[in-house]
Amino acid sequence: MITLNEVQKDYSDSVQIGPVTTEIESGGITALVGPNGAGKSTILTMMGRLLDLDHGTIEVAGHDVVKTPSRTIAKILSVLRQENHFVTRLTVRQLVGFGRFPHSGGRLTLGDEKYISEAIDFLDLTDLEHRYLDQLSGGQRQRAYVAMVLAQQTDYVLLDEPLNNLDMQHAVQMMKQLRRAADDLGRTIVIVLHDINFAAHYSDRIMAMKNGQVIKHGTPEEIMQNQVLSEIFNTDITVIEGPSGPLAVYY
Template sequence: MIQLSKVLKRYSSEVSIGPVDLEIPSGGITALVGPNGAGKSTMLTMIGRLLGMDEGSITIAGYDVASTKSRDLATIVSILRQENHFITRLTVRQLVGFGRFPYSQGRLNRDDEAIISRYIDFLDLRELETRYLDELSGGQRQRAYVAMVLCQETDYVLLDEPLNNLDIAHSVTMMRHLRAAAAEFDRTIIVVLHDINFAAAYADYICAMKDGAIAEFGPPSAIMRDGVLSTLFNTDITVIPGPNGRPVAIYF
């Protein structure tokens, strides 16, 4: 479980995130949604200790994020931010191998290589593993970065907008991979999403944020309601039954 208690981040006297009190259950996918500027990415990066908080506490599986040693925290939680992406003369396999650094400190052994191969295969990257990142499409490169994070083999995985710049087909493929990773590897995946319909289709829980606060938290059935979404996004939204029993938001 991830627990935030009275977490506050101040940017100015007029702009702040929190105080936030939240419990994210272990297992499955939790999607952070909300309008631009709601605080989704800020909260994710505070959970992953890439951004400090001004007040409050965050624990992950009982470990205090602020005080746990970096090397120990890296075996508990992994995080991928859009700003951390880089394109260089690394091959896919070399990039994925970075996920083993908390364990190998750069000296990969046979077990590390087997784990790297596992996630290359899981993300359907076998035919691309010797290709350089700058030779890949955006969707292929995104899969490689997600494979790197999964290769870190943490119980908790934080992903900041993994569907950013992906078309519909690649977005569906990515969410199916994340759904499978949560089930097959027993991971707890926290993901920032802009598309509420992807959140409804693939997440176990939705955390809706607005103006730096938690507006709603619960399963998709509790969040995907006309009044909840219309208030959250400040526009008229109608929710209709969708495929496989999942609701769909209409906002045109």
């Protein structure tokens, strides 16, 4: 479980995220949704200890992310940021290998190589594993970064907008692979998404944010309501029944 207690980030006297107090259950996929500037990425990066908290505490599987040693946290929690500055002369396999650093310290064993291969196969990158990153499309690079965090073999995986740079077909493929990682590998995945319909279709829980606050946290069925979505996104939204579940239609 991930527990946030009075978590707050102060950017200025007039701009702050939080305080947020909530719990994210273990297992499955929890999607963070909301309009731009709602605080989704800020909350996620504080969970991943990539951004300092100004107030409050965050615990992941009972470990305080601020006080727990980095090497310990890195074996529990992996995180993929929205901005990734890649080294062009790295191959896909070399990049994915960085996910094993908390375990290997940079000296890869046969066991590490096995996990690297499994992550590459899982993201359908086998034919690309010896390609350099600058030879890939944006979507292929994005999949390589997700493979890297899966290779870290952590129970908790935090992903900040992993559908960036992906067209519709590859976005669907990515969400199916993340769904499989949650179901088949037992990972707890927390993901920032812009598309409420992707969140509703693939996640188990949705945490909706607005103006730095969590205003609704529940199942897709609880969130996919006309009034709830209209309040979150400040526009008229109608939920209709689509062929595979509820769909939000914007007006």
